Amino acid sequence: MAEIQLKDLAHSYAADPEHTTDYAIHQMNHVWEQGGAYALLGPSGCGKSTLLNIISGLVKPSHGSVLFDGVVMNDISPQDRNIAQVFQFPVIYDSMTVYDNLAFPLRNMKVIESEVDEKVRAVADILELNSILQQKANNLSADQKQKISMGRGLVRDDVSAILFDEPLTVIDPNLKWKLRRKLKQIHERYNLTMVYVTHDQLEASTFADKIALMYEGKIVQFGTPRELFENPNHTFVGYFIGSPGMNLLEIEVTAEGAKMGEITVCLNDQQRRLLKSAGNASLKLGIRPEFVQLSSQSNDESMPCTLVHTEDLGTYKIVTVMLGEHSIKVRLDEEQQVPEQNAYLNFPSQWLKFYADDYLIVTDETGDKS
């Protein structure tokens, strides 16, 4: 059982990193608690696989340390770290049967054969591989191969964490949810720490209790899927989570409120104070398409806008409107009507987020400190 701690960790593939751009992972401190189901979410090239490989020991970090339960692991090889890793492409030993594949790690550890048999059958039971145990592994479908890769991690008693590196990439969409559910079951049953790397927010939020969102080598936010959605603390989180992502508008603070081009959004006192505290950083206003209100009637605070186009996605619609020179996306439920001629936008003030230099402005008053 392990709590994984990253202490002052940074990594550069270059021999002597000089600029911050040389770093694949920027200095970070992070703790994955024992037994948690975590997702490491981020776009391609943000360093999430590097981070995973550092945890598993396949990559040695250039700075800082990795601790398992408080013990420094930097110089411990992957095979001695008590972790299992599942890769993007299923790794199976072609020449062996499914049974032998599952037994492989145990046999490498010289476990007696009767025990091997017991373990393999137990794991095969959970992964529903029972019926194909005696088949050769190389002719199986991708999802079964991926289950075998997972199974090899599960047969070992000493495994305390399983790391997944985009394990469902090569799986048929209709089988993905099945495997994801299997992962959940395994997590509940074995009380293992699981870290799941993916670039798919849906995958991350269905699998994980907590998501670490990575961007340019940094974990920009660590929280529940809901926190990431409602309270993104970096513009990138707003942009990356949600479909479509958050509307982000550059603003200037004036006496009337937040000015963006010709348009001014009214602010309340609290928001004014918030923005003032940011000083002269570059400011942005963010609001999720789900929270923007679009109607055909104007009210005190509404702003006139022009409709550009509507995408009907079946269960919801995405309406693109122009507010001054800014394009805003609005997500409407299927039953909501898109205004025909005059359209007005409202930004409910509780959903307005303000960013200074891309980071969420927080004060003690709001209580938001995620």
Place this chain on the structure above:
Amino acid sequence: MNKIQNNRAWFLVLPVFILVAFSAIIPLMTVVNYSVQDIFDQNNAYFVGVEWYRDVLQDPRLQDSLLRQFMYSGSVLAIEIPLGIAVALMMPTRGAMASLSLILLAIPLLIPWNVVGTIWQIFARADIGLLGYAINGMGIEYNYATNATDAWLTVVLMDVWHWTSLIALLCYSGLRAIPDAYYQAAKIDRASDWAIFKYIQLPKLKGVLIIGVLLRFMDSFMIYTEPFVLTGGGPGNSTTFLSQTLTKMAIGQFDIGPAAAFSMIYFLIVLLVSWLFFTTISQLDKNKT
């Protein structure tokens, strides 16, 4: 379903048929033609049926060289395949050293057969050759021109020198095609180096090894130039392989009939062994699944 039958469609096969006829069937048929006749001159040819075949198969000279040939191909394969795999495993995977070793390995493959023969002919000579002289200098008596065992060793060594590179290069490319994830997974599964070799590398090399074995078998089974230049088949007949026996028969003694029969048998052996090898391997594969 109404299928239109038009036999003129057969004409479409004609170009291929003509090509194959000229490249393979017609030349082969002339050999078949000679192998079943006894020809004295243009007007005197007698059909003899399978007589030449019977003669050839009972000829002790040929039986001996056939046996020698199998021993030769067998030992060449037994050395070159494991050695080639070992070399490929030890080669650096990236950087300047990788390119350098690739070039060094490719050099023997670029040298023409008779030059290889000449190189070794001189290199291994007991009087002036570096290798021969050095071995004798160490107190081991060695002379490939007079001692049959020495001649054998030299011929095999020459082939190993010439062709191990081919296996090594094939395996090298096969090894490079294994994704890193396999090694990483094996590491995490605590596999030993031997287990990695046995369960990851070797299975992944199977494809290239089948090709390598087939190529080396066919090539070594038909070898002519190198031993001919090196030992001329001697001492005695100790390094006279099939193709040399055949050449002596066809061109030296002008026994066209038996030589043609022999050619056919030779051809069929190569075909049969290759086919047996290939089908056995693919059959093994199917049975296991």
